[in-house]
Amino acid sequence: MRAFLTGATGSVGREVYRALRGRSVEVRIAARNSRAVADVLPGASDVVTFDFGAPSISPTQFEEVDAFFFMTPLIETQVSAALRVLNAAIEAGVPHIVRLSSRAAGWDERSKLRDWQREVDDAVRESGAGWTILRPCSFLQNFIHYQAEAIRTMSSIIVPQGDGLIPYIDALDIGEAASECLMSPVDHQGQTYVLTGGRAYGVKGVAAEIGRIIHKPLTYIDVEEAQARDMMLQAGTPPWLVEAGLAVFAHAKAGGEAAVDPTLTQIIGRPATSLSEFVERNRDAWT
Numbered sequence: 001m002r003a004f005l006t007g008a009t010g011s012v013g014r015e016v017y018r019a020l021r022g023r024s025v026e027v028r029i030a031a032r033n034s035r036a037v038a039d040v041l042p043g044a045s046d047v048v049t050f051d052f053g054a055p056s057i058s059p060t061q062f063e064e065v066d067a068f069f070f071m072t073p074l075i076e077t078q079v080s081a082a083l084r085v086l087n088a089a090i091e092a093g094v095p096h097i098v099r100l101s102s103r104a105a106g107w108d109e110r111s112k113l114r115d116w117q118r119e120v121d122d123a124v125r126e127s128g129a130g131w132t133i134l135r136p137c138s139f140l141q142n143f144i145h146y147q148a149e150a151i152r153t154m155s156s157i158i159v160p161q162g163d164g165l166i167p168y169i170d171a172l173d174i175g176e177a178a179s180e181c182l183m184s185p186v187d188h189q190g191q192t193y194v195l196t197g198g199r200a201y202g203v204k205g206v207a208a209e210i211g212r213i214i215h216k217p218l219t220y221i222d223v224e225e226a227q228a229r230d231m232m233l234q235a236g237t238p239p240w241l242v243e244a245g246l247a248v249f250a251h252a253k254a255g256g257e258a259a260v261d262p263t264l265t266q267i268i269g270r271p272a273t274s275l276s277e278f279v280e281r282n283r284d285a286w287t
């Protein structure tokens with residue numbers, strides 16, 4: 001079997017790649033930068049040049065592909081870009097698509113990003129191919145990508161989340177779940193799966209655990225939403241992405257993000273990676 005992989009250098013994509021290769025599946029990586037692929041996934045051989053921003057996508061890239069891992073990068077033109085890619089895959093006759101969406105697409109009616117994600121999810125459902133949609137909640141990796149600098153320089157995690165709880169999920173687990181859905185399409189066809197970690201944490205709890213493992217006490221700074229908005233905009237985050245992030249923090253603060261869903265464990269056949277396991281594995285990211 002051959003899988004076609006977008007976002008292979010990203011948090012989830014690299015884990016989908018590792019999980020598939022661990023089960024001897026052939027993987028075609030679609031990437032805009034082959035050097036980045038070589039750095040992140042040494043040994044990857046079937047790499048095609050692919051850019052979501054390209055004016056057209058050739059169906060030939062999808063030739064002899066049995067399953068397609070379909071993430072969309074966080075760009076403003078993601079709907080038109082994703083639809084071009086989807087059409088090329090359908091024209092080539094790809095039989096099954098595993099689409100990376102987000103849990104917030106199930107409730108957030110306020111942010112453009114979630115409208116865009118729902119639009120692409122619906123297009124996948126109506127495409128005529130088999131499909132599985134994955135809707136994970138907030139990634140544990142966010143504490144690396146968005147908080148590592150504050151942890152290193154200020155011994156702090158700074159977010160507007162109050163005492164709200166989230167069952168953060170490890171991208172490694174999403175990768176395993178995606179690979180399972182790619183490899184066993186009949187078992188997962190037509191399903192929209194909400195994926196979460198096994199236990200919900202507040203930011204105070206996450207700060208305590210990272211601090212314990214890196215031997216540095218961390219403080220949770222619970223800022224107001226307006227201050228968080230200013231900080232994100234100043235850091236260069238586009239406004240539509242800022243608003244989508246703030247919606248999740250506000251939802252968590254109001255208690256709406258705390259639910260743990262058992263689906264991940266049912267798909268991967270083991271418990272979700274724990275917070276401690278994740279922090280141990282990535283301890284160098286914060287020091």
Ligand SMILES: NC(=O)c1ccc[n+]([C@@H]2O[C@H](COP(=O)([O-])OP(=O)(O)OC[C@H]3O[C@@H](n4cnc5c(N)ncnc54)[C@H](OP(=O)(O)O)[C@@H]3O)[C@@H](O)[C@H]2O)c1
Nearest residue numbers: 007008009010011012013036051052053073102137138139
């Ligand atoms: N973070 C969360 O808490 C969370 C929660 C739920 C859902 N999600 C969803 O997860 C998705 C992001 O996944 P991720 O975190 O694995 O991604 P990521 O780590 O942000 O990586 C983005 C990937 O997309 C590729 N990419 C970016 N622009 C591209 C372009 N124009 N053409 C081709 N490839 C391009 C990047 O490749 P390069 O090497 O070329 O940069 C990279 O492989 C988003 O759709 C987000 O909504 C995130």
